[in-house]
Amino acid sequence: MSSITKKAPPQADPSASGGLSPSKSINLKGEVCPYTFVKTKLALEEMSVGEVLEVIVDHEPAVENVPRSIQNEGQKVLAVEKLNDTGGTTTWRLVIKKEKD
Amino acid sequence: MDFSEEQIKRYSRHIILPEVGGRGQKKLLQSSVFLVGAGGLGCPAAYYLAAAGVGKLGIADGDDVDHSNLQRQILHSTKDVGYPKALSAKATLEALNPDVEVIPFMHRLNSENIMDIIKDYDVILDGSDNFPTRYLVNDACVLLKKPLSHGSIFRFEGQVTTILPGEGPCYRCLFETPPPPGMVPSCQEAGVLGVLPGVIGVIQATEVVKLLLGKGQLLKGQLLLYNAFTMEFKKVKIRRNPQCPVCGENPTIKELVDYQEFCQVHF
Numbered sequence: 001m002s003s004i005t006k007k008a009p010p011q012a013d014p015s016a017s018g019g020l021s022p023s024k025s026i027n028l029k030g031e032v033c034p035y036t037f038v039k040t041k042l043a044l045e046e047m048s049v050g051e052v053l054e055v056i057v058d059h060e061p062a063v064e065n066v067p068r069s070i071q072n073e074g075q076k077v078l079a080v081e082k083l084n085d086t087g088g089t090t091t092w093r094l095v096i097k098k099e100k101d
Numbered sequence: 102m103d104f105s106e107e108q109i110k111r112y113s114r115h116i117i118l119p120e121v122g123g124r125g126q127k128k129l130l131q132s133s134v135f136l137v138g139a140g141g142l143g144c145p146a147a148y149y150l151a152a153a154g155v156g157k158l159g160i161a162d163g164d165d166v167d168h169s170n171l172q173r174q175i176l177h178s179t180k181d182v183g184y185p186k187a188l189s190a191k192a193t194l195e196a197l198n199p200d201v202e203v204i205p206f207m208h209r210l211n212s213e214n215i216m217d218i219i220k221d222y223d224v225i226l227d228g229s230d231n232f233p234t235r236y237l238v239n240d241a242c243v244l245l246k247k248p249l250s251h252g253s254i255f256r257f258e259g260q261v262t263t264i265l266p267g268e269g270p271c272y273r274c275l276f277e278t279p280p281p282p283g284m285v286p287s288c289q290e291a292g293v294l295g296v297l298p299g300v301i302g303v304i305q306a307t308e309v310v311k312l313l314l315g316k317g318q319l320l321k322g323q324l325l326l327y328n329a330f331t332m333e334f335k336k337v338k339i340r341r342n343p344q345c346p347v348c349g350e351n352p353t354i355k356e357l358v359d360y361q362e363f364c365q366v367h368f
């Protein structure tokens with residue numbers, strides 16, 4: 001988990017990171033690998049180069065796997081942030097910019 | 102189209118591949134393949150094409166399932182004996198993947214019907230077991246400029262090539278005319294190792310999937326030879342024959358030929 005940036009404080013304003021506001025957001029809470037990546041990839045395929053996708057996950061391995069896999073496909077990970085704990089479940093927010101069609 | 106939750110799971114291992122993705126998977130779902138024969142080669146090929154989500158599969162076979170088929174023709178079961186192979190194939194494939202529409206043809210293909218039957222399919226996969234059909238399918242594909250996967254098997258050996266009419270050699274560039282009767286052992290004498298057509302049919306399906314996706318290298322101008330006994334693969338280069346009677350510079354075959362069956366036993 002050392003490669004993960006945990007820069008967001010609890011209650012962070014989701015639009016703060018990456019300096020770009022996402023044009024699309026998908027909620028993948030409850031999804032596990034590899035579907036977290038599969039659904040992220042499918043969402044990006046529908047978007048244009050330059051657009052930003054926000055992905056919310058609560059499956060911890062996805063926090064490493066999705067950014068790694070999506071970078072392998074030539075996309076850019078702008079931010080990985082831990083969001084506030086709600087009722088014992090931790091969620092993360094991944095911000096990905098589509099660089100390649 | 103959007104994928105259903107079930108489709109996302111079913112095709113996830115394709116979608117993950119950078120060379121396929123959701124877009125490639127949608128291409129497969131919108132593609133059609135015509136399989137000549139639901140036998141040793143057609144069964145494994147069709148099984149994987151259906152699993153891959155190729156949206157439409159036409160399958161021609163005029164025979165009924167026999168106990169002697171079950172050693173290698175994996176779409177058919179003991180309960181299907183006596184039932185038309187094309188229908189048995191349809192039932193197995195649609196049970197595997199409801200996204201696939203299977204269109205069975207129970208008539209033998211001939212010079213009169215083949216063009217009309219195959220003209221709307223993207224790719225043709227020949228898994229026939231006899232020379233008249235093989236030449237008929239080759240000539241029809243050349244005349245229609247349809248990509249064709251050729252496969253054939255004999256005892257422990259098999260061969261595969263991918264024919265792209267106009268771009269590479271066709272089957273007649275390789276073997277101009279069918280061998281004379283008597284040159285080839287009769288059907289009853291031949292025998293085949295049951296797993297052999299599995300390997301060859303699945304290589305054919307691999308070629309077809311790449312063709313539909315427009316990705317990877319194909320066996321164009323190459324004949325892949327497989328010997329199951331010695332476990333050796335060999336590739337030989339094959340060239341277009343400028344004098345080829347069907348795809349050469351001055352073709353003499355402008356309409357389809359029905360060669361006579363040399364073996365009266367149909368498998």
